[in-house]
Amino acid sequence: MSTSHAIWQSLSQWNKFPITYYWTDVVLEFTVTLVTPSLSLHVIPDGRLERLKLIASLYRKGWKSVEIAKHLNDRGILTPSGKMYYPKLVWVTHNKFSHRAIRQRLMDVKIHTITFTLLA
Numbered sequence: 001m002s003t004s005h006a007i008w009q010s011l012s013q014w015n016k017f018p019i020t021y022y023w024t025d026v027v028l029e030f031t032v033t034l035v036t037p038s039l040s041l042h043v044i045p046d047g048r049l050e051r052l053k054l055i056a057s058l059y060r061k062g063w064k065s066v067e068i069a070k071h072l073n074d075r076g077i078l079t080p081s082g083k084m085y086y087p088k089l090v091w092v093t094h095n096k097f098s099h100r101a102i103r104q105r106l107m108d109v110k111i112h113t114i115t116f117t118l119l120a
Helices: 011-015 046-060 065-074 087-105
Strands: 027-035 110-119
Touching: 046 065, 046 087, 065 087
Parallel strands: none
Antiparallel strands: 027 110
C-alpha cells in the first residue's frame, strides 16, 4: 500500500520545531581525569630531606649500603619510625629517593578522560 505524497508529511517539517534553552534550567557537569607522573606531595619535611640527601651523598662517594647503615647508626640517626638502619633499608631508601627525583623532573600532564553530562 503506497502513501500519497499529499498525505505524507515532509521529513524537513520534523526539524522545524523551536528549541529554547534557558540557562537557569541547564546544569553542565564535567569530570576530567588528569594523569601525571609528578607527585602530589611536593614537600619533604626538613629532617627527612637532610637524611635522604646524606644517604645520596654517601652513595655518590662510593659507600656501600652496609657502610652507610653503620655510619647512620653510629651517629644516632634513626629512621622516621625511630628504628635503626640496616643495609637493605638504606638501599630501598636511596632507591625511592632517586626515583622520586626523576619523577619530579617529569611534569607532563595528559588528559585521560573527559565526561560531559547535560542535566536539565
